[in-house]
Amino acid sequence: MSSPDLYGLRERFEKDNILLCFNGPISRSLIEEIGNALKNYLKSEQLSPASALDVFAAYIELTQNIRHYAASSQLPGADTATVIVSHYDGCYRVAAGNMVRVADGKALVERIALFAKMDKAELKTLYKTQLRRPRDETAVTGAGLGLIDMARKSSKPMEATLKDIGNDMAYFSLSIQI
Template identity: 85%
Template sequence: MSSPDLYGLRERFETDNILLCFNGPISRSLIEEIGNALKNYLKSEQLSPASALDVFAAYIELTQNIRHYATTSSLPGAETATVIVSHAQGCYRVAAGNIVEIEDGQKLVARIDSFANMNKAELKAAYKTQLRQPRDEHAVTGAGLGLIDMARKSSQPMQARLQDIGNGTAYFSLSIQI
């Protein structure tokens, strides 16, 4: 096994303005530890409290969604997440991805694409509508508000990508700009 080119990786991080990058199995405690590091960084950058909260909330939503999917799907490799937070031109970008069953990924991309076609007022109305929906007491997922809330906070439409990797699986990634 050859030694990784850490300097090349560092240079790539600098070029892409990457502040935080993680790749590996995600757990509740790891989400918390990385979240603390992100909060401390945002605090040191003296970002407005509202913007810092939006960046942190996007990170939490994305990583918890991956962890939840990995737990409920039992798909091998689904617990391995890639998470990146970057900063450029006055905006923060939070991106995360993991392996999903292709059918699940297609449904998710379609849902995210539908949000991209909504303006702020329509997103607000969709959020309120979802908020009023009765919750199935046996549901294993949340109320479905997280994606809509991220779409509302994103300064550009969220970008979802699904890359077929064979055997009925794909790599799903979602990027949010704040």
């Protein structure tokens, strides 16, 4: 096995304005540690507290969604996440991806496409409706508010992609701009 081209990787990070990148199995403690590093970075950049909180919240939501999906699906490799935070032209982009079952990924892409067609008022109404909806006692995850909240905070529609990788598996990626 040859050594990785770290300089080439660094150049790519510089070109794409990547501030943070992680690729590997994600755990609760790792989410927390990376989150602390992100918080410290955002604080050092003197980003407004509201914007820093939105970037941090998007990171937490994306990584916890991956962790919850991996636990509930029992899909091998679903806990291996790629997470990137980048900064360009005054905006922060938080993106994350992992392996999913094709049907699960398609449903998620459709849901996110629906959010992309909504304006801020419609997203707020949807959020409030979901908030009032009784929570399923058997649900493994939350009330389903996280994606709606990210869509509300995003400065442009969230971008979701699904890449089929065979054997009823796909790689799902979601990106939010703040």
